[in-house]
Amino acid sequence: MVYELNDVSVRINGEEILQSVSCTLKEGKWISIIGQAGAGKSTFAKVIKGLIPFFKGEYTHNQQPLPRDSKGNMKVVPQIGYVFQFPEHQIFETTVYKELTFAPKVKGESPERLEEAIMMVMGQMGLSGDLLQENPFQLSGGLKRLIAIASVLIAEPELLILDEPTAGLDPISRTALLKQLKAWQGEKNRTVLFISHQLEDVAEYSDEVMIFKKGRLLVHLDVNELFLKHIAFMEQAGLPLPEPIQLLRLIEAISGRILEPASCREEDIMQLVRSVWQSRGLQNDG
Amino acid sequence: MLVFDQVDYHYRRGHPVLRQLSFEIHQGKFISIIGGNGSGKSTLAKLMNGLLQPREGQVKLDHLNTLKHEDLGRIRELVGLVFQNPDDQFITTSVLDEVVFGLENLRVPRDEMAHRVNEALKAVHMEDYVEAMPHQLSGGQKQRVAFAAVVAMDPSILIVDEATSMLDPQGRRDILDVMHALHRQGMTIIHITHHMEEILSSDRVLLLSNGEMAFDGTPSALFSNVSIAEHQLALPFAVRLHQALGLNAPLCADWKETITSLWSMS
Numbered sequence: 001m002v003y004e005l006n007d008v009s010v011r012i013n014g015e016e017i018l019q020s021v022s023c024t025l026k027e028g029k030w031i032s033i034i035g036q037a038g039a040g041k042s043t044f045a046k047v048i049k050g051l052i053p054f055f056k057g058e059y060t061h062n063q064q065p066l067p068r069d070s071k072g073n074m075k076v077v078p079q080i081g082y083v084f085q086f087p088e089h090q091i092f093e094t095t096v097y098k099e100l101t102f103a104p105k106v107k108g109e110s111p112e113r114l115e116e117a118i119m120m121v122m123g124q125m126g127l128s129g130d131l132l133q134e135n136p137f138q139l140s141g142g143l144k145r146l147i148a149i150a151s152v153l154i155a156e157p158e159l160l161i162l163d164e165p166t167a168g169l170d171p172i173s174r175t176a177l178l179k180q181l182k183a184w185q186g187e188k189n190r191t192v193l194f195i196s197h198q199l200e201d202v203a204e205y206s207d208e209v210m211i212f213k214k215g216r217l218l219v220h221l222d223v224n225e226l227f228l229k230h231i232a233f234m235e236q237a238g239l240p241l242p243e244p245i246q247l248l249r250l251i252e253a254i255s256g257r258i259l260e261p262a263s264c265r266e267e268d269i270m271q272l273v274r275s276v277w278q279s280r281g282l283q284n285d286g
Numbered sequence: 287m288l289v290f291d292q293v294d295y296h297y298r299r300g301h302p303v304l305r306q307l308s309f310e311i312h313q314g315k316f317i318s319i320i321g322g323n324g325s326g327k328s329t330l331a332k333l334m335n336g337l338l339q340p341r342e343g344q345v346k347l348d349h350l351n352t353l354k355h356e357d358l359g360r361i362r363e364l365v366g367l368v369f370q371n372p373d374d375q376f377i378t379t380s381v382l383d384e385v386v387f388g389l390e391n392l393r394v395p396r397d398e399m400a401h402r403v404n405e406a407l408k409a410v411h412m413e414d415y416v417e418a419m420p421h422q423l424s425g426g427q428k429q430r431v432a433f434a435a436v437v438a439m440d441p442s443i444l445i446v447d448e449a450t451s452m453l454d455p456q457g458r459r460d461i462l463d464v465m466h467a468l469h470r471q472g473m474t475i476i477h478i479t480h481h482m483e484e485i486l487s488s489d490r491v492l493l494l495s496n497g498e499m500a501f502d503g504t505p506s507a508l509f510s511n512v513s514i515a516e517h518q519l520a521l522p523f524a525v526r527l528h529q530a531l532g533l534n535a536p537l538c539a540d541w542k543e544t545i546t547s548l549w550s551m552s
Contacts, residue, residue: 172322
């Protein structure tokens with residue numbers, strides 16, 4: 001499964017809000033999309049889902065152009081799931097079961113297949129089967145978010161777009177949600193497009209990162225390449241570095257040593273920094 | 287002074303959201319309120335400015351009481367609340383009208399109104415969007431406008447309820463900078479947040495857990511005395527770093543300064 005954009009531009013109300021974007025989205029990758037507000041992140045995601053009918057350039061799936069209607073307008077791509085910001089605002093059914101089965105029933109899934117899909121998606125999101133007959137509106141914010149995302153995952157999307165999926169969640173719910181989604185993505189070998197302002201999460205969970213700036217794709221890099229070797233792109237995009245990377249750079253600056261952690265994840269950086277700290281003979285009670 | 291005296295609140299009978307809350311907040315303090323989803327933080331904010339009234343107990347602001355209907359107007363002038371979701375707050379069709387609306391209700395003179403609107407929108411970098419429709423803005427831009435609309439009303443107490451969740455890192459910093467600037471000018475700031483690093487520079491932290499006050503004290507005392515994960519929260523990076531390196535230095539929001547100074551002393 002490969003989705004490709006070639007020289008895609010989007011103009012809305014006379015303003016070019018996406019300019020000449022070319023990229024390849026490969027199977028099984030967690031790709032984070034970052035950039036300042038108004039950089040074009042959500043517009044890019046909407047093009048991928050087929051929510052923007054007119055754009056210049058080519059968009060292909062496995063090297064085949066994606067279907068358009070008789071007027072040449074882009075159609076919604078059904079095999080792509082889209083979790084919008086605050087997805088729980090889209091919940092409308094009176095039980096969790098009805099909420100999860102609404103879309104599959106519309107598609108005409110058999111009752112057997114439905115039961116199987118529900119059990120699978122509830123398990124993947126770490127949700128108890130006891131919740132199925134609960135009213136989703138009476139659940140906590142974190143649970144509502146998981147149910148709303150589960151109702152997208154039940155359709156088994158081959159590419160999943162997550163637009164700020166953790167906004168408003170407490171830190172434990174946020175980490176739990178991202179771990180569930182990462183496990184789902186790895187187990188199913190699916191592609192995730194993760195739009196986020198939480199740069200620590202980007203460093204922690206991504207395989208690749210796309211940085212947008214003023215409607216342009218500034219760079220599309222492996223996450224470790226970006227945060228350990230090419231941090232100038234972050235500055236160019238007006239974005240701060242994740243705190244563990246800032247720590248790494250600070251220790252390099254004050255020690256005069258080049259540090260090469262195993263990855264840009266906090267655990268690997270902390271381990272390396274701790275060893276440098278200890279080798280300097282600095283106090284360490286921990 | 288804002289006083290909560292044995293306050294209980296429930297939306298449905300038999301399902302308490304807040305229980306026996308008693309505390310005082312003195313003018314000019316910077317208070318952070320933290321807690322997991324569903325712990326009662328947003329309900330607490332609405333009780334503070336009289337949008338909700340306690341089922342038991344009372345909420346007082348100096349001589350005013352949110353249980354007295356005649357006091358509510360004045361309380362809402364004095365206590366500004368920026369909602370978590372800006373769409374809950376918008377009622378007009380342009381950014382300018384959105385900020386002007388509250389000032390018109392306060393009968394602020396025209397000249398002063400123009401000054402306040404300009405200052406508030408400039409502070410959040412939205413001065414070029416006065417004609418824009420609030421509902422067509424991005425999530426982050428909406429949060430900036432919602433914040434400016436409340437700040438322009440110059441409340442004595444500003445409550446910001448997780449109102450930076452859709453902002454990019456620079457946008458979040460801009461809003462925090464404005465909150466700290468207003469605090470330096472004497473405004474009481476009550477900041478409800480899930481971003482634990484943001485609480486390090488506050489005077490005091492209130493931790494809510496299942497509607498009860500689980501902690502009330504300084505950020506340093508919180509991290510020394512409370513098991514944060516039990517309350518659906520995570521340690522901020524500065525604290526994780528202190529623990530990883532076994533630092534005995536006082537906890538400080540600027541961890542870079544601490545690291546640099548310890549390194550140079552060795």
